[in-house]
Amino acid sequence: MIKRILLNSDKKCLYKFVYNMGVKGTMSFRRYQKRLKKGEFFPAFHFISVTDDCNLNCQGCWVTGKKSNSRMSADELNRIINETKAKGSYFFGILGGEPLMYKPLFDVLKKHPDCYFQLFTNGTLLTPGVAEELRKMANVTPLISFEGDEDVADIRRRGNDVYHRTTLAVENAANAGLITGVAMSVCKSNLDLALSPEFIQSLIDKGVAYLWYYIYRPVGSDPTVELALNKEEIQTLRNYMVEARSKYDIAIIDAYWDEDGNGLCPAATGLSHHINASGYIEPCPVIQFATDHVADKPLAEIYRDSVFLDELKQEIPKKTSGCILMEDPQWLVDFVEKHNAKDTSGRENEAERLKAMPKVPSHGSGTPVPEKGRIYRFAKKRAFFGLGAYG
Structure with missing residues (x-):
């Protein structure tokens, strides 16, 4: 795998990735x-x-159904990055919507050559020209979402010819020498594809460096709860990932199980938090409530003083090591109401939606499956292994 990445990657991109x-x-x-x-x-x-x-x-997207769309100002984005760098952190996940529709994006990323950015994209706008711009910057890894094959992708994405457009994006990125990743939100309609050796091999053949699996979370104006995996399917996926890591010439990434196979919640551990396009600091993208805004005061003071975020980190582990939104949405409603947290979904009905939502299993369900490989165990226990921790 290392040899393949060394041979296929642009040297500057490789250096920025490593350093x-x-x-x-x-x-x-x-x-x-x-x-x-x-x-x-x-x-x-x-x-x-x-x-x-x-x-x-897309089905199950947290951004859909907003009364009006927000776009973060370039000045605000730069300030967030600078304040985070001041605390010694240089890695950022850039999300949307579709971040390639954000006009100031490249100008901002170019201002921070000392950082590394993971660009979450559906790939439909990742042309050869865009790939070349990313290659010149060298500090961006595109993470391109695959949501199914020809029969499933258009339904999940509500678009036309999405599978082939996504495949082309992967080829554009890899051909430019980018450290290219593919992500899949695994649900009932694409589980067979996720577990397919042919699918993984096709990514390897295209030059993909890493594949990240995460579990579908029913959120947004069309949560489509029926797509959520059951407990047995989650167990099957976890078993498959652990075995696949030793079989395939590609990095298999997840950020929801520790080295011993126990579930973890990045928001509850405090490993990462999400800042939405309106500037509200949310526990994670799918928990769309907040008491703090980046304009209120410096980020360091917000995290020092936020009772909402602090108590959430204390209370969620008492309930689950998985996703509280999936396993106990009513508890989440009670918690945010206790803290008088603002609905940041842009739909103004998130609490009502959660009250009506049935409980579904999450990655905290099932029997722990420890990592077998020493490198993966080390990466999860000792090193930075947060690629894609948003779900």
């Missing part, structure tokens, strides 16, 4: 751990939604 993401990312994770030991808190990294705009309308 900005690998070395500096590991250091930022350790700084985060040291802060926790001293009773201080600031996330190891941020996920930032820069825009609500998107050219697709």
Whole structure:
């Protein structure tokens, strides 16, 4: 796998990946751990939604159905990045909507060559020209979402010819020498594809460096709860991932199980938090409530003083090691009402939706399956291994 990445990657992209993401990312994770030991808190990294705009309308997307779309100003985005760097963290996930629809995106990323950015994209706008711009910057890894094959992708994405457009995006990125990732939100309609050796091999053949699986979360104006995996399917997926890591010439990423196979919630651990396009600091993208806004005061003071985020980290582990939104949505409603948290979904009905939502299993369900590979165990226990921790 390492040999393949070395041969296929642009050298500057490879250097930035190893140093900005690998070395500096590991250091930022350790700084985060040291802060926790001293009773201080600031996330190891941020996920930032820069825009609500998107050219697709996917099932289970948290951005759909907003009364009006928000777009973060370039000044605000730069300030968030600078304040995070001041705490020794240099890795950022850039989300949307579709972040490639955010006009200031490249200008902002170019201002921070010392950082590393993971760009969550549906791929339909990732042309050869866009791939070349990313190659020149060298500090961006595109994470391209696959939601199914020809028969499933258009239904999940509510678009036309989405599978082939996504496949083309992967080829454009890999051909440009980018460290290219593919993500799949695994649900009932694409589980067979996720577990297909042919699918993984097709990505390897296209030059994909890493594949990230996460579990479908029913959110947004069309949560489509019936797509959520049951307990047995989650167990099957977890077993498959652990075995696949030793079989295939590609990195298999997840961020919801620790080295011993126990479920974890990045928001409850404080590993990461999400800042939405309106500037509200949410526990994670799918928990769309907040008491804090980036304009209120510096980020370090917000994290020091936020009772909402602090109590959430204390209380969720008492309930589950998985996703509280899935396993006990009514508890989440009671918690946010207790803290008088603002509905940041843009739909103004998130509490009502959660009250009506049935409980479904999450990654906290099932029997723990420990990692077998020493590298994966080390990465999860000691190093920075947060690629894709948003779900």
